[in-house]
Amino acid sequence: MLFLNKDAIQKIDQNTIQTAVKQAYKLVLNKNYNMPDRMHVPDNQNTLLLMPCFSEKFFAVKLVSVFPEAQKHGQPAVNGVMVLSDNISGQPLAVMDGAAITAERTGAVTGLGVKLLSPESIHTAGIFGAGVQGLSQARYLLFNRKIKTLYICDLQKESAISMSRTLKQEYPDVEYVITENSDKLVEKSRLIIAATTSSKPLFEATGDLVMEKIFISIGSFRPDMQEFPNSVIENADDVFVDTMFAAKESGDIAIPLKDHVITKDKIKEFAGLLEKSAISENKTIFFKSVGMALFDLTVATAIYQMARKHNIGQTLEF
Numbered sequence: 001m002l003f004l005n006k007d008a009i010q011k012i013d014q015n016t017i018q019t020a021v022k023q024a025y026k027l028v029l030n031k032n033y034n035m036p037d038r039m040h041v042p043d044n045q046n047t048l049l050l051m052p053c054f055s056e057k058f059f060a061v062k063l064v065s066v067f068p069e070a071q072k073h074g075q076p077a078v079n080g081v082m083v084l085s086d087n088i089s090g091q092p093l094a095v096m097d098g099a100a101i102t103a104e105r106t107g108a109v110t111g112l113g114v115k116l117l118s119p120e121s122i123h124t125a126g127i128f129g130a131g132v133q134g135l136s137q138a139r140y141l142l143f144n145r146k147i148k149t150l151y152i153c154d155l156q157k158e159s160a161i162s163m164s165r166t167l168k169q170e171y172p173d174v175e176y177v178i179t180e181n182s183d184k185l186v187e188k189s190r191l192i193i194a195a196t197t198s199s200k201p202l203f204e205a206t207g208d209l210v211m212e213k214i215f216i217s218i219g220s221f222r223p224d225m226q227e228f229p230n231s232v233i234e235n236a237d238d239v240f241v242d243t244m245f246a247a248k249e250s251g252d253i254a255i256p257l258k259d260h261v262i263t264k265d266k267i268k269e270f271a272g273l274l275e276k277s278a279i280s281e282n283k284t285i286f287f288k289s290v291g292m293a294l295f296d297l298t299v300a301t302a303i304y305q306m307a308r309k310h311n312i313g314q315t316l317e318f
Contacts, residue, residue, distance in 0.1 A: 111140030
């Protein structure tokens with residue numbers, strides 16, 4: 001059995017991981033997978049997630065803990081363990097750092113969203129949240145688009161500064177602007193990504209401020225969490241979700257539905273974009289990702305296969 005920690009997982013190139021996310025969407029289209037609803041176990045403000053999924057050759061189970069206050073104790077908000085197994089014999093094949101898998105696959109989900117939803121001409125972007133997820137979002141954003149100015153906003157200014165320093169080493173030609181003014185971030189950015197656990201909208205915006213921008217929310221995973229105000233989804237020409245489960249799971253979709261800001265027939269599955277190629281320059285677009293175990297399965301499979309090929313990781317006796 002192979003053991004892959006965070007350092008081992010980060011040796012796998014971004015293109016491999018983003019291609020694995022695209023493969024997950026292809027499986028969505030042909031329905032060649034078995035993915036039970038994820039199990040949510042709340043414990044006060046903390047959440048435990050159990051996420052199983054099966055494909056023809058492999059199956060995976062990820063156990064994830066989401067503790068919003070973990071940073072106060074020097075820990076990331078998201079921790080977890082991923083187990084990948086053979087779906088023919090049931091043999092466990094690999095144990096992986098679940099938080100690292102989550103960060104990479106979620107970054108790649110956004111990366112593919114950026115690639116398919118935004119024109120190549122965009123040069124400004126903003127990110128809410130400078131934690132592990134925020135950094136991963138930024139990396140996949142910059143992997144897919146030639147951003148000139150990236151705005152970063154976080155409740156902890158030092159986290160935003162640290163993130164900008166890390167990114168500066170990898171993408172030195174980008175200008176990084178740290179701001180505590182959330183409305184300014186939205187005003188100055190053509191594409192806005194939110195990677196937070198906020199229970200209320202991160203900014204107040206009129207329709208004029210959000211028009212002709214691309215909004216991607218990946219942080220809100222409970223019905224009482226909402227990263228973007230209703231004005232975003234209300235003024236969006238297109239609303240996409242990675243899975244229709246988002247309509248129940250995330251406040252960014254559930255709350256506008258409850259408030260009759262939008263109707264369910266306006267919401268489209270992102271997988272359908274794989275069959276299209278045209279990107280509109282002037283549309284307002286909202287993409288909500290809550291993630292799904294199928295992403296974890298295809299990404300874990302790709303990482304496992306690349307690790308075996310390049311002798312990455314540690315072999316353990318089970």
